[in-house]
Amino acid sequence: MESWRAKATAWLPRFAVVAHDLFMVWLCWQGLHQLRYAMLVAPPEYPLWSVEIAIVLAAQGLVFWQIGLYRGLWRFASVPDLWNILKACAIGLVAIGLGLFAYNRLDGVPRAVLGLYPFALAALLGLPRLAYRAWKDNQQAEFREGAAIRVLVMGAGRAGEALLRDLHRSGGYVPVGLLDDAANLRGTRLHGVTVLGTLDEAPTVARETGAKLIVIAMPTLEAAAMQRVVAICESTGLPFRTVPRLVDVLEGRSLPGELKEVAIDDLLGRKPVTPDWKLIRGWLGGRTVLVTGAGGSIGSELCRQCARHGAQRIALLEIDELALITTEADLRRAFPDLEVISVLGNCGDPAVIAHALRIAEPDAVFHAAAYKQVPLLEQQLREAVRNNVLATETVAKACRDAGVASFVLISTDKAVDPANVLGATKRLAEMICQNLDDRKGTCFITVRFGNVLDSAGSVVPLFREQIRQGGPVTVTDPEVSRYFMTIPEACQLIVQAAAGASHASIYTLDMGEPVLIRTLAEQMIRLAGKRIGKDIAIAYTGLRPGEKLHETLFHADENYRPTSHSKILEARAREVPAELVAWALQQLRAACNDYDLEEMSRVLRSAVPEFSPVEAVEQAGANIVLFPARDSRRPR
Structure with missing residues (x-):
């Protein structure tokens, strides 16, 4: 009994959606006929129900089901869903035409009704879905406004757009602004979030918006640019994270949508390898x-x-x-x-x-x-x-x-x-x-x-442990360099x-380019949120036996x-x-x-x-x- 009730509860929303869509089909068909007949001097009576209307509902309902219109959720309705609806309406028109042709050779069906039907129906089906999503998003935003972390996003490109969608869906973060160096983007809005300035303006914008976290949404940045962005983030005094690179997601080292700390290899100039x-x-x-x-x-x-x-x-x-x-x-x-x-x-x-x-x-x-x-x-x-x-x-x-x-x-x-x-x-x-x-x-x-980097016994885990213990970080010589x-x-x-x-x-x-071990140590200290010489010292111990400069x-x-x-x-x-x-x-x-x-x-x-x-x-x-x-x- 409980199993039956659970199944009924699960199917109830879907039945409601099906009923809504079929009602919209009926409303669209009726409305278009009434609109067309209103232009006549002596408009004929069009019945609220007939065999013709039943054929329309059956044909369109079947197309909806075959297209997969009920596999999506209204909560996440988007442009692809609207395109799916328009496609279902167009195919539905073909199915209706065939059904009515077989029934009465389309006798008495105005051509204007057939021409306007897919567009009118797409609007009637799409608008409620988008309105529902907007209402849910607004409701969730109001719910989380007080306790959520205010996020400033650096980068208004594709990665930034995808990040905003994820942040809107999450319950713990609220995006308060975007930063991007593209001058033409200033003042524009992306998913309701405004581009407030350039990357260099991060300290001012973060203070004015009350941001508590900065997220770098520029996964394709090269090392020099990433170093600049990290330096800007450090100047704000706020914690910062980055979105993973595509190659890290594909290789299973990061999850899609995951916010991760900036790693030392993000700053060392290593471009992604593309093997054969x-x-x-x-x-x-x-x-x-x-x-x-x-x-x-x-x-x-x-x-x-x-x-x-x-x-x-x-x-x-x-x-x-x-x-x-x-x-x-x-x-x-x-x-x-x-x-x-x-x-x-x-x-x-x-x-x-x-x-x-x-x-x-x-x-x-x-x-x-x-x-x-x-x-x-x-x-x-x-x-x-x-x-x-x-x-x-x-x-x-x-x-x-x-x-x-x-x-x-x-x-x-x-x-x-x-x-x-x-x-x-x-x-x-x-x-x-x-x-x-x-x-x-x-x-x-x-x-x-x-x-x-990060192999057993290498300098990176050694530095990480030294930083964890409060320093000092030991470097053999100020000029020693290595390939990484x-x-x-x-x-x-x-x-x-x-x-x-x-x-x-x-x-x-x-x-790649050889990296000064001194620079590596300094970057790791900064990434740990520490200040060089104040929180963590760097000690130069001299080259060890067998080491080259x-x-x-x-x-x-x-x-x-x-x-x-x-x-x-x-x-x-x-x-x-x-x-x-x-x-x-x-x-x-x-x-x-x-x-x-x-x-x-x-x-x-x-x-x-x-x-x-x-x-x-x-x-x-x-x-x-x-x-x-x-x-x-x-x-x-």
């Missing part, structure tokens, strides 16, 4: 991928990118059990149809990698497992050699012996003219892969990139490079050339004697077994002759080297 999805899907579609270090920042995102772009099965190889469990759970939740294989163990163990390759039978292997903390590895040479060099050789050889089609080594810009243990071990790993590629079997690919990119962007470009790679190739990703992306002898993707360049691999690499591996393996740090250091310097201490690099005077694609010289 067709190429990537053609390479990954229906295939199996194995990722070493699958629980790390890069490894886990590589898994997500591969799953998103068509991989049928992904094998996770990870030594950290919690990281393995977390990545596996994330993949199963986000991609329920994906086959996930988990292997817990050290990829440098020949038995572990052989087992993983045997059960997964991958078409491609992404080798992301590595140690990467520069200062720590300066004091942990053996582990750096064991994990970054010897484990890479073990995995690479196992992939070659198993007939894996593609092996992708995730390298670093620190492998170019290495000045630290991380760079030297990664450079030797590159040399190993280069020598294993015989141009016939497994395709060995190396992809280099710099620092990744986001984790999803780096992984997209890795997959893009691998999809179109040739044998023994080395690719470098466009990292600036990084470079290419070795002088690696002539570069463009690829099919504007953000990826291919370096010409330097010739490396196979005997040298074999000798170095033999000596390093023996030195690791004996824990002979001096021998490991000597062999590493011999195998990687460009490896020199960071002090020598600084004395020579390092320069910031921009990505060659932006150089005035043409790529060679």
Whole structure:
């Protein structure tokens, strides 16, 4: 009984709407006839009900139902709904004409009635809907006026228009004004909200309107413009949020309509990457991928990118059990149809990698497992050699012996003219892969990139924690700079490079402009709503062991050339004697077994002759080297 009552209650409003619309059809048909007959000297009597009217109601009602007029809600009636109504009225006229033609050959039906019918009926149906929505909006606005947060919106474009619609529908925010630099928009109204001035007038307008929150509705702004807007928002002293970029919504990192804090990557000049999805899907579609270090920042995102772009099965190889469990759970939740294989163990163990390759039978292997903390590895040479060099050789050889089609080594810009243990071990790993590629079997690919925003152990989470604790934020040197990119962007470009790679190739990703770490720290402090030097101090501690002042992306002898993707360049691999690499591996393996740090250091310097201490690099005077694609010289 209760179920029946619930269903009846749910259907009651819809029956009322149907009844309203059919009444309007009757009123329209009657009214048009009365209007037409009123022009005659002796108007005939037109009945209130007849077979003709029944046919009109039946034909039009059927069209309404088929068009889907009752799937929408009056509360959210909009222009698309009005267009739907007009379409239903026009099609209804055709149905009525056919019905009446079959009944009485349209005898006695004035042509003027037929011509005016769809427009008159559309007005009779549309106006009540819009009036109801306006009444509900006004009612809701009055209800929330007292307790709602007063919002000042920066940007009167499409994003601003969509934001206003969302704010009007929400119960917690009231838009009090718009700001936009377009002079022709000043004084205009958008969804009832006035454009009150330019962006620079935000402090004055915010004070006059009593705004409590500023929302930046300009998701396509480049870094320099976003920095300016953020500075304006900070000058008001009010909290501010931004609408997400379309790419963040599509990639699942933000929800539509969500207001989020301005992130540091919004200010670093990173334009959205547009990979060649067709190429990537053609390479990954229906295939199996194995990722070493699958629980790390890069490894886990590589898994997500591969799953998103068509991989049928992904094998996770990870030594950290919690990281393995977390990545596996994330993949199963986000991609329920994906086959996930988990292997817990050290990829440098020949038995572990052989087992993983045997059960997964991958078409491609992404080798992301590595140690990467520069200062720590300066004091942990053996582990750096064991994990970054010897484990890479073990995995690479196992992939070659198993007939894996593609092996992708995730390298670093620190492998170019290495000045630290991380760079030297990664450079030797590159040399190993280069020598294993015989141009016939497994395709060995190396992809280099710099620092990744918000990766585990990187400077961004460190600064965030220091700010949370009240400072100081520690920066090594006022002039130190680094290249940065986001984790999803780096992984997209890795997959893009691998999809179109040739044998023994080395690719470098466009990292954008180098960023001063001092500037990064200052921006993060401001975004946290703190004042530099007053709330949070910045302390300069000096360069740590193995750190360069600036990084470079290419070795002088690696002539570069463009690829099919504007953000990826291919370096010409330097010739490396196979005997040298074999000798170095033999000596390093023996030195690791004996824990002979001096021998490991000597062999590493011999195998990687460009490896020199960071002090020598600084004395020579390092320069910031921009990505060659932006150089005035043409790529060679």
